[in-house]
Amino acid sequence: MQPRPGRRLSQAHVARLTGVSEGWYRALEAGRRQDFSEAFLLRVARALRLSEAETLTLFLGVCGRRPPEESPRDPRHLPEGVKALLDQQVTYPAYLSDIAWNVVAVNGLMAEWFPWSVRPGANLIRWALLSPEAREQMLDWEESCARTYLAMLRVAANSNPDNAELRALVREVLDADAECRRIWARDSEVVEHRDGHVFPYHGGREIRVISHVLLPIQRTDLRFVFITPLLDGDEAAA
Template sequence: MNRVDGESISRLLRAWRSRVDARTVPELRGLYPRPGRRLSQAHVARMTGVSEGWYRALEAGRRQDFSESFLLRVAQALRLSEAETLTLFLAVCGRRPPGLLAPDPTDLPRGVQALLEQQVSYPAYLSDVAWNVVAVNPLMGEWFPWVLRPGANLMRWTLLDPEAREQMLDWEDSCARIYLAMLRVAANSDPANAELRTLVRDILEADADCRRIWSEESDVVEHRDGHVFRLRLPYHGNAEIRVTTHVLLPIQRPDLRFVFITPMDGWAGV
């Protein structure tokens, strides 16, 4: 935390602490002398299991090796909202709190759902951090019927389904290497995510080509926005087409990817 950030989070922490009535805190009952209305730094330290000096360093904005579990306990002790917890984490350690964004992936904000439904010109879909398909527009289901199957997952279909190797031309260089490079980034950016670890393990165990590419390559790719694919789909009579993918992150649900697919070269056969 630099000086400005430290002063800012210090002021916020003091304000958040001052609004908690110590008399309503179960962990402080039975203390002698009995706490008054004001929640003190010593009280918060007791509630979070650290020394008063350690908590005082946080509130003073001094840089320390504050753990995520400690910051989560502070958020609970001060009864912070999700936005306040996010602010605390960003100010102190520059990252989002673990598990803050864990809503039901199918519970879409109205605006995101409307944007997907109103995209009628091109295929579009939503996927989560592990590339599970959460929702699609009708055209996506017509182009790629596999997305309508229960448990549809982009990585599993692209890398493991024989159908993908027929429909995605130049599969190894244009598709497999890109998708495996994306998995490499995801697995390292969130090592605690068991679903991502399982996804990588299942793909590498199931396919020799993926194992070979994984061992040969060290490339990393964060996303495939703007990537060009050559496709041959039954929907288009198996004629070859070139498309571009566009990847957006909905501000209301940054745990989701909003992806839509547009034709290249002015082709209007959709």
């Protein structure tokens, strides 16, 4: 770690500021240890007054993961650019969801195609796996919907073991539905995002659609998803 002009601190000084021995901090700079806690790395970032990008670099270099959010973000407070992009999407259904698949915002077409998405407390996983409506709208429900969503839920729960909302969602789904319990016990498939997933949708007439998942750089805790009809070229690629 190279100090910037005007910010020069000795290893002994940084060690005192972060509450560790000089040898422990020296091991960090020398790259000799890989078991530093997130709390320690955050103290180092504060002591050295690292920027957000520098803190990210520190975490990725030392432990290969992003720094934790120091305080939970309110999903209702959307960056203007993200909200504008959603509102201006008038060709296809689109929505924003958080890490536990709570629906944060939708555009007009999403509300028209999937009215459940504007109901209070709308949650994609809960609707897709537990709602009778989903089993009617999503044709071939087990193959095109349930297996994929349960695989996504498995990845999210394992990636965020401290997230109580995700743990509760897993319990709710498995406690409520025998088919979901059967698929969960039988399959070991894992899926991080449903990006590029093709599924048949009823909506008054059968249509095959494809979902696209974007992660807004301003809010990496959100997913921006839009749904497009499957065109002939897409069908061939699939």
